[in-house]
Amino acid sequence: MIDELRQDFEIPGAVEVVSGMNGLPKVVLTHRSGASTEIYLHGGHVTSWKAGGKERFFLSRGSLFQPGKPIRGGIPVCWPQFGGRGSLPQHGFARTSEWQLARTELLDNGLVTAELQLTETAETLAIWPHQFALGLRLLLDEMALTIEAQVINTGNAPFDFQLALHTYFQIPDIREAAIKGLRGVTFLDAMRDRATDVETRGVIRFDQETDRIYVDAPDVLSVDGIVIEKRNLPDVVVWNPWIAKSQSMADFGDEEYLRMVCLETGTIETRPKLAPGEKWVSDCRFLIR
Numbered sequence: 001m002i003d004e005l006r007q008d009f010e011i012p013g014a015v016e017v018v019s020g021m022n023g024l025p026k027v028v029l030t031h032r033s034g035a036s037t038e039i040y041l042h043g044g045h046v047t048s049w050k051a052g053g054k055e056r057f058f059l060s061r062g063s064l065f066q067p068g069k070p071i072r073g074g075i076p077v078c079w080p081q082f083g084g085r086g087s088l089p090q091h092g093f094a095r096t097s098e099w100q101l102a103r104t105e106l107l108d109n110g111l112v113t114a115e116l117q118l119t120e121t122a123e124t125l126a127i128w129p130h131q132f133a134l135g136l137r138l139l140l141d142e143m144a145l146t147i148e149a150q151v152i153n154t155g156n157a158p159f160d161f162q163l164a165l166h167t168y169f170q171i172p173d174i175r176e177a178a179i180k181g182l183r184g185v186t187f188l189d190a191m192r193d194r195a196t197d198v199e200t201r202g203v204i205r206f207d208q209e210t211d212r213i214y215v216d217a218p219d220v221l222s223v224d225g226i227v228i229e230k231r232n233l234p235d236v237v238v239w240n241p242w243i244a245k246s247q248s249m250a251d252f253g254d255e256e257y258l259r260m261v262c263l264e265t266g267t268i269e270t271r272p273k274l275a276p277g278e279k280w281v282s283d284c285r286f287l288i289r
């Protein structure tokens with residue numbers, strides 16, 4: 001399978017298909033500046049983004065790379081359900097499904113792109129009776145990574161969904177981390193039974209387990225030195241498991257909470273509804289300033 005993918009999608013100097021952890025196919029995009037990103041077809045899961053000479057995404061040393069299990073770190077794609085509020089497995093099935101590589105390109109302006117797609121299978125139809133095409137397009141530039149997500153209803157009945165790019169950023173120390181751009185935004189606090197509150201801080205810092213959905217957040221935010229620009233992804237989740245929860249997660253090291261923070265962009269409290277044939281599009285850009 002990897003040989004076929006190589007033949008069809010490799011671009012010398014820009015796109016490589018390699019055997020990743022446990023032999024799972026991994027696509028590696030390299031920009032002429034040296035920036036790179038890696039994406040597993042398992043989960044349609046970005047696991048690495050290097051820009052400005054540094055790894056920007058966190059990947060747990062305890063992560064599983066197994067069919068049916070999500071990868072811990074990078075960008076899990078939560079779809080068509082976010083979290084556990086619904087009949088599907090936690091965060092939906094996209095992050096545990098095997099995706100197809102649909103296209104790779106080296107554009108004239110130097111951007112390197114890859115498109116991945118997930119469509120219904122007997123397994124998804126058994127738990128979610130809808131025909132769909134979920135697409136991800138990655139665009140790698142010298143100091144930016146853009147992820148366009150789109151959903152098409154390819155069936156003959158309407159459906160709605162939630163989606164989140166559950167990005168794990170690698171940071172030097174959670175106790176020094178700063179998230180900006182959420183002042184004045186209403187949030188649902190999972191640590192207080194989803195109580196509603198309003199963020200008063202211009203700079204969010206961490207000293208405990210944090211798990212919040214900021215509803216209708218501004219489209220420009222930042223986490224340490226990375227700017228996040230989003231479109232059609234109204235909600236933002238801020239998550240750090242802190243000490244006790246880290247210890248309870250089998251695929252996450254006890255101390256790893258110190259080096260990561262999740263700043264997730266999604267449509268969670270707003271559920272897009274698609275009629276047959278309709279398409280929903282979004283994009284999210286990570287930029288080093």
Ligand code: BG6
Pocket residue numbers: 070083090091166190211212237239264
């Ligand atoms: C976050 C949720 O998005 O994902 C948290 O807000 C959850 O409640 C976290 O713990 C991790 O989820 P999972 O399923 O990957 O362990």
